[in-house]
Amino acid sequence: MTKSKPHNKENLIEIENVSLKYHQPSEKLGSLKEFFVRLVKGKLRYKEFWVLKDINLQVKKGESLALIGLNGSGKTTLLKTIAGILEPTKGQIRIGGSIAPLINLGAGFDMESSAKENVFLNGAILGYSKKQMKAKYDSIVEFAELKDSMNIPIKNFSSGMLARLGFAIAVDVEPDILLVDEILSVGDVPFRQKCMTKIEELLAKGTTMIFVSHSMGQVKSLCKKTLWIKDNEMYRYGDSNEVVEEYLEFCKELEQKIKK
Amino acid sequence: MIFSIFWLNYILSKKGLTTLRRNKQKEKIKKTPFKERFKEGGREFLDQTRKNSYVLRAMVKKNFKAQYRGSFLGILWTVLNPLLNMLVLSFVFSNIFGRGIDYYPVYVLCGTIIFNILRQITTQSLTCLVGNSGILKKTKVAYSVLPMSNTFTAIVNFFFSFISLIFVMLIVKQPFHWTILMTVVILPAIVMFSLGIGYFLASLYTFFRDIKHFYSVGLTLWQYLTPIFYTATTIGGGIAMKVINLNPMTVYVTAFRDIIQQGVIPSGINFLIMYGWAFGMLLFGYLVFKLNRKKYILYI
Numbered sequence: 285m286t287k288s289k290p291h292n293k294e295n296l297i298e299i300e301n302v303s304l305k306y307h308q309p310s311e312k313l314g315s316l317k318e319f320f321v322r323l324v325k326g327k328l329r330y331k332e333f334w335v336l337k338d339i340n341l342q343v344k345k346g347e348s349l350a351l352i353g354l355n356g357s358g359k360t361t362l363l364k365t366i367a368g369i370l371e372p373t374k375g376q377i378r379i380g381g382s383i384a385p386l387i388n389l390g391a392g393f394d395m396e397s398s399a400k401e402n403v404f405l406n407g408a409i410l411g412y413s414k415k416q417m418k419a420k421y422d423s424i425v426e427f428a429e430l431k432d433s434m435n436i437p438i439k440n441f442s443s444g445m446l447a448r449l450g451f452a453i454a455v456d457v458e459p460d461i462l463l464v465d466e467i468l469s470v471g472d473v474p475f476r477q478k479c480m481t482k483i484e485e486l487l488a489k490g491t492t493m494i495f496v497s498h499s500m501g502q503v504k505s506l507c508k509k510t511l512w513i514k515d516n517e518m519y520r521y522g523d524s525n526e527v528v529e530e531y532l533e534f535c536k537e538l539e540q541k542i543k544k
Numbered sequence: 545m546i547f548s549i550f551w552l553n554y555i556l557s558k559k560g561l562t563t564l565r566r567n568k569q570k571e572k573i574k575k576t577p578f579k580e581r582f583k584e585g586g587r588e589f590l591d592q593t594r595k596n597s598y599v600l601r602a603m604v605k606k607n608f609k610a611q612y613r614g615s616f617l618g619i620l621w622t623v624l625n626p627l628l629n630m631l632v633l634s635f636v637f638s639n640i641f642g643r644g645i646d647y648y649p650v651y652v653l654c655g656t657i658i659f660n661i662l663r664q665i666t667t668q669s670l671t672c673l674v675g676n677s678g679i680l681k682k683t684k685v686a687y688s689v690l691p692m693s694n695t696f697t698a699i700v701n702f703f704f705s706f707i708s709l710i711f712v713m714l715i716v717k718q719p720f721h722w723t724i725l726m727t728v729v730i731l732p733a734i735v736m737f738s739l740g741i742g743y744f745l746a747s748l749y750t751f752f753r754d755i756k757h758f759y760s761v762g763l764t765l766w767q768y769l770t771p772i773f774y775t776a777t778t779i780g781g782g783i784a785m786k787v788i789n790l791n792p793m794t795v796y797v798t799a800f801r802d803i804i805q806q807g808v809i810p811s812g813i814n815f816l817i818m819y820g821w822a823f824g825m826l827l828f829g830y831l832v833f834k835l836n837r838k839k840y841i842l843y844i
Contacts, residue, residue, distance in 0.1 A: 306842065367683075367684055368684045369680075369681065369682070369683070369684050369841065370841060371838055383684075385682070385683060385684070387682050387683075393678075394606050394610075396609075396610060396613055397606065397609065401605075401606075401609075404602060405602045405605075405606060407598075407602075408598035408599045408601065408602035409599055409602070409679060409683050409685055410683070411595040411598065412598065413594075413598050414598070414601075
């Protein structure tokens with residue numbers, strides 16, 4: 285549960301030879317009977333595939349890193365591994381700070397409860413006590429601009445409102461490391477702008493961020509370094525401008541192939 | 545109890561082990577004083593426990609609210625539900641089994657509320673990993689907290705049921721004994737026993753969804769094989785009798801009745817059996833739960 289600290293004190297995140305193997309049954313076994321039948325027949329085979337292959341990465345304090353790549357290349361999986369939701373099959377991850385995973389906003393929201401109750405529930409999941417959340421409550425509500433709807437069950441919220449609430453909570457707890465997964469694409473334009481400003485503010489304060497996005501504009505403006513993950517492996521790592529250029533060219537080629 | 549589980553959790557978790565191992569390596573290189581190492585480990589453990597307790601509290605609150613959401617009587621149902629069940633059972637069975645049992649309504653109610661602890665904890669734990677997949681897939685929450693939160697919900701429910709039990713005792717003029725206070729001693733055993741089964745089932749259910757249906761039938765059978773509305777002696781022998789006597793729930797139910805109705809403290813051997821089952825089941829369930837820990841995320 286608790287992570288070991290990075291060896292080098294300048295680093296906040298150290299990822300060493302991390303690989304992750306999904307060990308999934310080739311067909312989903314839904315029942316006990318099927319399981320035993322197959323076990324007896326000796327047909328209990330698993331399809332193995334590596335969703336992450338040999339990732340090595342070091343992120344310094346205050347650095348912001350972007351992860352880019354096609355769908356299914358393993359960006360989110362890497363984020364989840366860093367957040368500790370998934371455990372690497374091989375290798376080690378060392379982390380020296382608190383993490384707020386913004387992997388899917390409003391993860392752990394209880395649709396039947398009111399927005400107010402959900403603030404505390406989500407806070408608890410992120411590791412904050414009721415007292416701490418009470419202190420932050422007002423600023424969360426203010427940021428989310430949902431003052432009038434805090435007592436409504438969130439099943440009646442629109443997806444945009446949910447995203448606002450989720451973002452406001454996750455950002456307001458001011459973590460050392462922010463893991464952001466394609467969440468800036470939700471919400472209306474003014475709110476998106478507000479989120480960007482907030483993230484920039486956090487970065488200026490020295491928060492470390494790992495950022496997954498398909499918007500190359502955001503990547504360039506927010507992150508100095510970019511990692512391009514291709515086919516579950518590290519493909520390019522370096523200055524954002526260069527990697528993004530290369531990635532865009534790669535995408536163009538793909539596009540032309542499709543057109544043909 | 546909670547503390548010991550968190551402690552076990554920490555020791556069993558790989559990180560706990562690696563921390564220990566890492567500390568050993570450190571010792572070779574730097575020779576960190578033992579005191580500091582101890583402090584560091586302790587701080588990590590406390591930090592983790594504190595965070596888990598926040599989640600635990602929030603989950604209990606959520607569970608409890610979800611239970612009676614949208615109903616007019618709300619929390620009152622926790623008192624009413626066992627009462628009404630008892631009324632049904634004593635209305636149907638008082639002429640069949642009730643003869644010769646003093647204060648039959650109290651007898652039935654004692655059995656029902658003890659069995660309800662088991663029912664609630666196990667059935668809620670069964671689906672808790674799958675049901676909370678949204679949380680587990682996207683945030684980092686200790687899995688073991690989820691079944692545990694169900695136990696707290698069940699304990700709160702038990703206390704409300706206990707109020708209704710006292711009402712019934714007053715109505716049928718069942719004399720009170722001081723041994724009623726011994727409930728506090730028996731309750732943890734039943735809760736631990738149920739939690740053990742809950743852990744086991746939660747683990748199993750993530751891989752085989754059939755378990756849900758099996759278990760609901762099994763639970764009904766289990767209920768009938770527990771002397772809830774009859775006495776073990778009415779069965780009069782045979783295989784059923786043997787099963788009833790081996791059934792750990794029989795011990796719990798009987799012990800609870802002894803302290804409520806008879807004013808008798810269960811014997812030392814009975815305590816040994818109760819806590820033996822409790823610790824044994826909890827350890828077994830928890831180990832199964834822990835050992836499969838890494839696989840859950842792939843199945844939920």
